[in-house]
Amino acid sequence: MFKNSIDTLSIQVRTVTTLLPFLIMTIVGTSQNDKTIFILTSFLLTLFIGNNVIMCSIYALEEKRKGRGNYYQVIGIKPNTIILGNMIPWIIISFFSTILTFSLSIFIFHISVLSSHLLEIVFVIIILTIQSYCIGFVIAYFAVLKNNIKTAFYIFSIIQFFSGYIYPVDYIPAPLRYLVYVNPFFYGIDGFRQLLQLDYFLDISLYSKLGLVSFITVILVLGVKIISSKNWKWDNA
Template identity: 30%
Template sequence: MRIISLKAIYVIVLREFKRFFRQRGRLMGTVARPLLWLLIIGSGFTELIRVRGEISYQQFMVPGVIGMTILFSSIFSTISVVWDKEFGFLREMLVAPVSRLTIVLGKLISGSMLSTFQGMILIVLAPFFGISLSLFKFTEMVFLLLIVSFGITSLGLFIASFLTSLEGFNVIMNFLVLPMFFLSGALYPIKVLPSLLQYLTSINPLTYGIDSFKHVMLGDIPGTVLGTDFSFSMDIAFVLAFSVIMTILTSLSFERRD
């Protein structure tokens, strides 16, 4: 008996894609929210914050806003698990002769692919904010988007496995997602934070994700205020390790039977 059924993963992914593209509002929101951040907050702060000899604040924000998009869309995609629970569809999957890992992987892959897709839209728009990427760097970014999305989706899925109502999900959004965003180095360099907050950023997977985006999009400029905080390999190692641990925990959590 196989542990993973590829056919089942395929059809779970297919379903999530169909649902995503049938909900027009979701796609619009995906593009609109990060653009609002970049255009309004980005241009406002660019005038306030000028670090001599460095990139503009708006340029600094681009990797952060891409990270924000990944964060919101990855967590939001895992809402489908809660949704499926509340509307019964999850049972259709749970009584099928496939392993829990298969279902978890299906949800993980669909969630990360959809997030990656949304992140890619922003990379395509990045030249308007003063960041142009070569084809090589673009490919590198797509790869990074995939692993960061995978990591965040696995976290979301782990949390969603414990929730039974959409109300509970909203609480998580406020108490986890927003702090994760604010403590990720998306809006300000983490070096300027007080040490307690710096500690919190250092256990946030999104911090490493955004740092890796900065490496590719802004170049390796350690030591400068708006530059990167960790080494590129450190970023990738943290995100990958986090993803693997979360995926295992999530499958175990789905395996529980009351």
């Protein structure tokens, strides 16, 4: 009963955080176009980044369930190679489906998106994709260790809440904003919104922000190499 209650609560929290953008933008009374584009980008980024993170754990646990993880480990194949091999087709399909959904939504709802920074936008999307894989890979390590996909959902729910891509950071209580500042996703999302001329929080130059995002990504990639070198618990013992 306790276990089911925790699962239900986590679902309710994710539902509320998904609805918050609409509620907040309605309260502050911004224009309909700004409101729609903010919610649209938040929703699609949540799906794209979130699914990349979660799918790392799903693929890792699938390899464990089929017993292939132990086999790969015996012949010397690193966990990063195992999971990345599964993730590349998924990321490609997810990326293009997200772009298609975004384009169709803009056309159907007559949303105007003004930006002269197309190359920067592509760069940020690529960086966020790499970050989502890196974070997902680290979470997958703990999901395999605990042999439970729920571990991935719980960890990601916390990251999601303090990332800035569900709703503006301005609405997070000041004492909790330190959790936002240590969230790798925050800086890429903030830069993405700045490029789309939406509300953004970090008041530094765009290229300083892109440099910071790149630096964080390098650290995450190094983290993947470290976690991949560990002995993963591929057996169920």
